[in-house]
Amino acid sequence: MGRKLLLEHINEPGIQSFEVYRQKGGYASVEKALKTMTPDAVMEEVKKSGLRGRGGAGFPAGMKWSFIDKKSDKPRYLVCNADESEPGTFKDRYLMEHIPHILIEGMITSSYALGAKTSFIYIRGEYMYIVRILEKAIDEAYAKGFLGKNILGTDYSLDLYVHPGAGAYICGEETALLESLEGKRGNPRLKPPFPAVAGLYACPTVVNNVETIAAVVPIINQGGEEYAKIGIGKSTGTKLISASGHINKPGVYEIELGLPVEEFIYSEEYCGGIWKGRKLKAVVAGGSSVPILPTDLILKTAKGEPRLMTYESLSDGGFVSGTMLGSGGFIVMDETTNIVKNLYTFSRFYHHESCGQCSPCREGTAWLEKILHRLLHGQGKKKDIDILVDAAKKIEGNTICPLGDAAAWPVASAIRHFRKEFEEEAAGLPAERNLELATH
Amino acid sequence: MAKVTIDGIEIEVPDGTTILNAARQIGGEVVPPAMCYYTSLKETGGKCRVCLVKVTQGSAKDPRPMPKLVASCRTPVADGMVVQNITSPDVLEARKGVVEFLLLNHPLDCPICDQAGECDLQDLSYEHGTEGTRTEFERRTFDKIDIGDKIKLHMTRCILCYRCVFVADQLTPERVHGVLNRGDRSEISTYIEKAVDNDFSGNMIDVCPVGALTDRTFRFKSRVWFTKPMDAHRNCSKCCGKVVLWMKGNEVLRVTGRKDRYGEVKEFICNECRFEHKNPADWTIEGPRHINRHSVISQNHYEKIDLQNLKREVERQIVFQKGRQLPEASPNS
Numbered sequence A: 001m002g003r004k005l006l007l008e009h010i011n012e013p014g015i016q017s018f019e020v021y022r023q024k025g026g027y028a029s030v031e032k033a034l035k036t037m038t039p040d041a042v043m044e045e046v047k048k049s050g051l052r053g054r055g056g057a058g059f060p061a062g063m064k065w066s067f068i069d070k071k072s073d074k075p076r077y078l079v080c081n082a083d084e085s086e087p088g089t090f091k092d093r094y095l096m097e098h099i100p101h102i103l104i105e106g107m108i109t110s111s112y113a114l115g116a117k118t119s120f121i122y123i124r125g126e127y128m129y130i131v132r133i134l135e136k137a138i139d140e141a142y143a144k145g146f147l148g149k150n151i152l153g154t155d156y157s158l159d160l161y162v163h164p165g166a167g168a169y170i171c172g173e174e175t176a177l178l179e180s181l182e183g184k185r186g187n188p189r190l191k192p193p194f195p196a197v198a199g200l201y202a203c204p205t206v207v208n209n210v211e212t213i214a215a216v217v218p219i220i221n222q223g224g225e226e227y228a229k230i231g232i233g234k235s236t237g238t239k240l241i242s243a244s245g246h247i248n249k250p251g252v253y254e255i256e257l258g259l260p261v262e263e264f265i266y267s268e269e270y271c272g273g274i275w276k277g278r279k280l281k282a283v284v285a286g287g288s289s290v291p292i293l294p295t296d297l298i299l300k301t302a303k304g305e306p307r308l309m310t311y312e313s314l315s316d317g318g319f320v321s322g323t324m325l326g327s328g329g330f331i332v333m334d335e336t337t338n339i340v341k342n343l344y345t346f347s348r349f350y351h352h353e354s355c356g357q358c359s360p361c362r363e364g365t366a367w368l369e370k371i372l373h374r375l376l377h378g379q380g381k382k383k384d385i386d387i388l389v390d391a392a393k394k395i396e397g398n399t400i401c402p403l404g405d406a407a408a409w410p411v412a413s414a415i416r417h418f419r420k421e422f423e424e425e426a427a428g429l430p431a432e433r434n435l436e437l438a439t440h
Numbered sequence B: 001m002a003k004v005t006i007d008g009i010e011i012e013v014p015d016g017t018t019i020l021n022a023a024r025q026i027g028g029e030v031v032p033p034a035m036c037y038y039t040s041l042k043e044t045g046g047k048c049r050v051c052l053v054k055v056t057q058g059s060a061k062d063p064r065p066m067p068k069l070v071a072s073c074r075t076p077v078a079d080g081m082v083v084q085n086i087t088s089p090d091v092l093e094a095r096k097g098v099v100e101f102l103l104l105n106h107p108l109d110c111p112i113c114d115q116a117g118e119c120d121l122q123d124l125s126y127e128h129g130t131e132g133t134r135t136e137f138e139r140r141t142f143d144k145i146d147i148g149d150k151i152k153l154h155m156t157r158c159i160l161c162y163r164c165v166f167v168a169d170q171l172t173p174e175r176v177h178g179v180l181n182r183g184d185r186s187e188i189s190t191y192i193e194k195a196v197d198n199d200f201s202g203n204m205i206d207v208c209p210v211g212a213l214t215d216r217t218f219r220f221k222s223r224v225w226f227t228k229p230m231d232a233h234r235n236c237s238k239c240c241g242k243v244v245l246w247m248k249g250n251e252v253l254r255v256t257g258r259k260d261r262y263g264e265v266k267e268f269i270c271n272e273c274r275f276e277h278k279n280p281a282d283w284t285i286e287g288p289r290h291i292n293r294h295s296v297i298s299q300n301h302y303e304k305i306d307l308q309n310l311k312r313e314v315e316r317q318i319v320f321q322k323g324r325q326l327p328e329a330s331p332n333s
């Protein structure tokens, strides 16, 4: 059994409530930090832990914190990114729904380290029921003196707010999130300046994913060095993986980084193998934006080494033969999956969610979707495949925010690894597939 | 001050200057095109992506190249920075891509568009686009909207540069103008089609790089290349009063602000000057206005720029400037 740092008490009845959470050792990190540590010492532990951002990019959390402009006389803010909207990713929801207090606790300890006096949890509008869960948890924390003025009798005070978005994937991009939080249209900002210098209301701000902030709790409790002992190399600690698709046991799993991909897919502890006795065809390992890999490349790297669930191993081989850990949205596809159809679904999503500010993404994502739609419906032409590759290349890297890349990568990788299927679609539809489409 | 090298030509500019403005100080063909940036409107730029350039050396202190192409209109220079615009095949390729994206849904109705001849998208397509199109899909359309009695919004032609939004935001007291919806369904809109009624709203027409916002008082009156632009001024209590009269014979067909060689108006004019003074007697005429751009408006004199030739020409100039032989490959690549 892998160690569980975040989900240890997930099966404890009543763990949603303050009392049970506290009985199980909850809020110890707040006591330890506020009463025995300076803010800088807390930050130092997070640096030592090697914790990397769990929202997708994997940027070292301690380093991000240290960029915050402490000389500025403006207020500082911590904003938790709970917009979780990447297809295939649902781990933050699971954590917030079942153990809301771990996020509240992480927010308090992290805000203390950053010197933030007001902090926000920006949550996607579709998670309205979780807004209520979090607000109840926050009320309990206020009532018990863990939030508000002079927390635990110290001179540290913090107010914490939950702010629901209105249903836009783009508001998960950190600067669009800040715009939205300020009450504006959720368009990503041009960077620089980065949020650490000019974020919310142009004040120094740190934006972190739900899981990143929750991980601060065990890091402070056990110490950064202890946390860093889990995992391999620069991939330390545990990671929540949202496993979905054609597996026997879909769900959210906490794994120790370094677990072999093969074990994750086939062991009873995790996904329990491919459903219906079928064979594995492909995996999208880190949420819909990361490159898809066929069976041979997801289980082993191009060099023939076993692929591990770490940032480094999954990206081994670059985009030619590798992918990314991303947000940990692990989508498994069996041998019956139509890759073109899967790609069409992803492309439709990115087209729908583009904010429309910059031309390559606004126009390009729509074009990708239209071409895939026609390929899938028997109207495709052979040249469509080259246009897809070329258009994706012209979007990638040329946009304001990474949504453009997120739309381009799946297209490039699906065609790279499954070109034959695209050619078959372009050549005409197999009869049974036609029927299948008609019934969908 | 910071020393930057753009396409092999070195220039010293004040700190904080953007790459685009540094290039404009050099002038000529190393200047990237710009469709959304507008000097006098704060926060414009970064959106259209036609001004992308390659930074092959970040600065003297940190010589690493920047990992992606950057929007030259919003990226400040650093001392020792080395930039490639037309000398980088990557930049030309990306720009070709942006032009294609901008044209995917453009109606290409130039024959009936009042902007034809002075349209930045036309110029851009001639210079950086390809002949023919790879899209076969139906193009996106929107209904036309009257923004007040003087301005027509033809959303179908819009490239979403957001310039008019910033005009509404920065030049007029009320913000009743913005962007609705998302992605390729985005549209410029006034709040429930409420008329934009204030003295400087007409400047939206001048800042629009395409024919999305046009002057209703000039609508279908003439092709611009059949009119004669004349610099003129009058004493105005609201604005600088310095305009261009677009005349046919003795008739003033249209009044606009004075655009510089990059298509930007430096001194905005009021609606009274623009719409209410169509009598030549109201104006002191200074003389014909020189249109110095290689623009479609220079009817019959238009020359398409040959980028390969241009690249050779720039490289020849660099040799000339530095007084030494060029290496085999293009500089800094």
Ligand SMILES: Cc1cc2nc3c(=O)[nH]c(=O)nc-3n(C[C@H](O)[C@H](O)[C@H](O)COP(=O)(O)O)c2cc1C
Pocket (backbone or CB within 6 Å): A052, A053, A054, A055, A056, A057, A058, A059, A061, A064, A081, A082, A083, A084, A085, A086, A169, A170, A171, A172, A173, A174, A175, A207, A208, A209, A210, A212, A213, A401, A402, A403, A406
């Ligand atoms: C289009 C887009 C959507 C994103 N959505 C999310 C999201 O839903 N949740 C999240 O934590 N990060 C999301 N991110 C990443 C954030 O911009 C940011 O990197 C992250 O919140 C930083 O937190 P971390 O360092 O803790 O990972 C998104 C990025 C992009 C470009």
Ligand code: SF4
Pocket (backbone or CB within 6 Å): A170, A187, A188, A353, A354, A355, A356, A357, A358, A359, A361, A362, A399, A400, A401, A402, A403, A404
């Ligand atoms: S890449 Fe797409 S989502 Fe991001 S700013 Fe540009 S248009 Fe908006």
Ligand code: FES
Pocket (backbone or CB within 6 Å): B033, B034, B035, B036, B037, B045, B046, B047, B048, B049, B050, B051, B052, B071, B072, B073, B074
């Ligand atoms: S002019 Fe720079 S992005 Fe539009």
